[in-house]
Amino acid sequence: MLRQVFALIVKELLAVLRDPKSRMVLVGPPLIQLMVFGYAATYDLNHVPIAIENRDASEASRDLVARFVGSPTFRLVATLKSGERINSLIDSRTAAMVLVIDPRFTRDLLLHEPAPVQVIVDGRNSNTALLIEGYANTILSDFSLSWAAEHGEPPPAAVLDIRARYNPTLSSRWFIVPGIVALLTQVVTLLVVGLSVARERETGTFDQLLVTPMRQIDILLGKGLPGLLIGTLEASVIVAAAVLWFDIPLRGGLFPLYLGLLLFVTAVTGIGLMISSLAVTQQQALLGAFLFMVPSIILSGFATPIANMPPLIQDFTLLNPMRYFLIVVRSVFLEGAGVGALLPQYWPMALIGAMSLAAAGWLFRKRVT
Amino acid sequence: MKAARLRRLGGLLRKELLQIWRDPSALAIAFALPALLLIIFGYGVSLDATNVPLALVVQHPDGLTASFTSQFSHSPFFRPRRFLTIQGAETAMAARKVEGIIWLQSDFTRRAESDGNAPIGVIVNGVDANDARIIEGYVQQVWANWLTARAAVDGKGAALPLAAQPQVRFNASVSSRDYLVPGLIAVIMTLTGALLTALVIAREWERGTLEALMVTRVTVSEILLAKLVPYFLLGMGGMAASVLLAVFLFGVPLHGSVLVLTGASALFMLAALGMGLVISGFARNQFVAGQIAIITTFLPAFILSGFVFDISSMPAAVQIITHIVAARYFVAILQSVFLAGDVWPVVVPNALALAVMAAIFLGVARATARKRLD
Structure with missing residues (x-):
């Protein structure tokens, strides 16, 4: 029995890896994507183009301007003389923010009146707009505090002491790169498994497989294990690159990570086999794989938090194995979580895996009658 | 042809x-x-966080701390939960029950009313760096508003010398x-x-x-x-x-x-x-x-x-x-x-x-x- 399963696994691996183009799409693109996306997918703002209109030629206002120009977050693209161009700069996206310092700036500072500073932000990308406001506010309040201290003003009653746990510099790469581990593992596994049954069904060899002495469970193993193997290998390479290349701290152990990985790849394999055995043609299988993959990535918490979704869609994401695995990778990498803390993520993946594999096995038989 | x-x-x-x-x-x-x-x-x-669970740890509650923390209760952005100790709040954050902690120590009011610079501890879970930054930005606004309100209404303490006037073009509701x-x-x-x-x-x-x-x-x-x-x-x-x-x-x-x-x-x-x-x-x-x-x-x-x-x-x-x-x-x-x-x-x-x-x-x-x- 074992020999037969092994032979089927070898046959499946050969079917995927023999063709040089298929081999290439499994190895090259995921690595290139890891590199490109690892650098591209960031919410951190750098070199945001800004324009400044300083209507108050004084030392204090020049000091404020210098704080903006000196910040790595901002890049000065224009210094304005009059309000005319503000709209066109923002409209054409030449500047994402315009800082306008009022002519009364120094006078109000000295009179202890709140000195007005306008911060005009392009809201087309609302997330960037909020972040720009946040960065600008930090600079403005730093200026306030140091101006008050230099001019012998009483200090404010309270000051903020902000700390971030697990990711002290709040680098979004630490959030995104572990997410890419989950993303690419799912894409590769689904592609390997998703077409395996449909391809044989289209050419008619699947019926031959069903009439061999192999049991349903052997065929399931023979079809599923190659995906598991390739998916796990691919994930290991990406994890290694995340640690060695992107310097993401791997604070937890490999055991909780690989336990999660194994359960995740099993669940994705089960779903892939289910799609594949539901489809009559390869085109349907591909379409099915797409229809599962795209929502599962967008609704996984990879780029936008699940907590922000409406309750109905949040319930819907409970069916998505990637949702659980994303928490596992991020917790193991950044928080050093152990198996105990991750149990609530493990069992749903195990359940999805068991259910989808059982359904796939059942569909194998169903389709031949 | x-x-x-x-x-x-x-x-x-x-x-x-x-x-x-x-x-x-x-x-x-x-x-x-x-x-x-x-x-x-x-x-x-959606990237708009609403109802972000936030832990409030006030070790010595009084009128002054209430004037600060009430701003979180009234905001649609946060869903505050009170914790008695900072350890309890840290445990809740590790279990992902809260995304951030606001911590006012027992000497907060005494220091705020004497020499100022009383620390307001803000601890955010940095795993989702984007959410963490947005929470930080929001807390900063709350803090600035609180200082201004205290100076203007109660005539106590100094407001921040600057008044930022943010304006968002094209998507005013952000x-x-x-x-x-x-x-x-x-x-x-x-x-x-x-x-x-x-x-x-x-x-x-x-x-x-x-x-x-x-x-x-x-x-x-x-x-x-x-x-x-x-x-x-x-x-x-x-x-x-x-x-x-x-x-x-x-x-x-x-x-x-x-x-x-x-x-x-x-x-x-x-x-x-x-x-x-x-x-x-x-x-x-x-x-x-x-x-x-x-x-x-x-x-x-x-x-x-x-x-x-x-x-x-x-x-x-x-x-x-x-x-x-x-x-x-x-x-x-x-x-x-x-x-x-x-x-x-x-x-x-x-x-x-x-x-x-x-x-x-x-x-x-x-x-x-x-x-x-x-």
Whole structure:
């Protein structure tokens, strides 16, 4: 029995890896994507183009301007003389923010009146707009505090002491790169498994497989294990690159990570086999794989938090194995979580895996009658 | 001569249309897929955090601490929970029950009323760095407002010497849906365009029906044109459905003109279909065509188009790569046309880039198709 399963696994691996183009799409693109996306997918703002209109030629206002120009977050693209161009700069996206310092700036500072500073932000990308406001506010309040201290003003009653746990510099790469581990593992596994049954069904060899002495469970193993193997290998390479290349701290152990990985790849394999055995043609299988993959990535918490979704869609994401695995990778990498803390993520993946594999096995038989 | 050519083209077009009509999967890809995806994503994708669970640890509650913490209770942004000890709050944060902690130590009021600079401890869970930054920004505003209110109303302590007056143009409510939905249209249409052509033509290769076509008198250009026209129309139909959903279901304002939107969509559709033709000409089997379509269309359109991740913040080398992603130009046009209007300095260069990409992809498709015939 074992020999037969092994032979089927070898046959499946050969079917995927023999063709040089298929081999290439499994190895090259995921690595290139890891590199490109690892650098591209960031919410951190750098070199945001800004324009400044300083209507108050004084030392204090020049000091404020210098704080903006000196910040790595901002890049000065224009210094304005009059309000005319503000709209066109923002409209054409030449500047994402315009800082306008009022002519009364120094006078109000000295009179202890709140000195007005306008911060005009392009809201087309609302997330960037909020972040720009946040960065600008930090600079403005730093200026306030140091101006008050230099001019012998009483200090404010309270000051903020902000700390971030697990990711002290709040680098979004630490959030995104572990997410890419989950993303690419799912894409590769689904592609390997998703077409395996449909391809044989289209050419008619699947019926031959069903009439061999192999049991349903052997065929399931023979079809599923190659995906598991390739998916796990691919994930290991990406994890290694995340640690060695992107310097993401791997604070937890490999055991909780690989336990999660194994359960995740099993669940994705089960779903892939289910799609594949539901489809009559390869085109349907591909379409099915797409229809599962795209929502599962967008609704996984990879780029936008699940907590922000409406309750109905949040319930819907409970069916998505990637949702659980994303928490596992991020917790193991950044928080050093152990198996105990991750149990609530493990069992749903195990359940999805068991259910989808059982359904796939059942569909194998169903389709031949 | 010319009449014969037209007749051949007409025959081919009829064949393609019949094929689409009789195989519902192309219709499903063109209409059902974009509509379904847009509805799920339009509701599901949001960067607006609301009801963020926040731990409040006030070790010595009194009127002063209440005036600070009440601002969190009244905000739709936070859902505060009180904890008696900082250890309890830290445990809740480790278990992901709260996203952040506000910590006022027992000597807060004494220090605030004597020499000032009383520390307000703010601890955020940095794993989701974006959420953490937004929480930080919000807490900063709360703090500044509190200082100002205390100075103005109670006449106690000093307000911050600066008064920031933020103004947001184009999307005053700073709702992420208004900019994500136009971006989603671009992502979804990239997928649809490439899938339509890549899969459908790879299937003809695999079944050998394309070779049968090539031994007839029709030219390669005629075959390609006959493939392009029906799928272009299908894609534009899907596009129109998406725009209608965006405006009427999601209430995204459409400030620009329908004409500019249609023109830009047409250029983008040509580029996306051209790319699909190139992929299918190269791949010749559905497995490889499907993989390449996923790898080169959906993921780059999702990550490199500026749809969620800001392009100007990417490293220079990656910014160069984004220039070969057609969705990048379309996202820029869509976001402006929807939220700002027909802003020509944005529309013209991006439309030109789309035209160039469409020309390149269609040209490559044409050139590689000829080689296969020899």
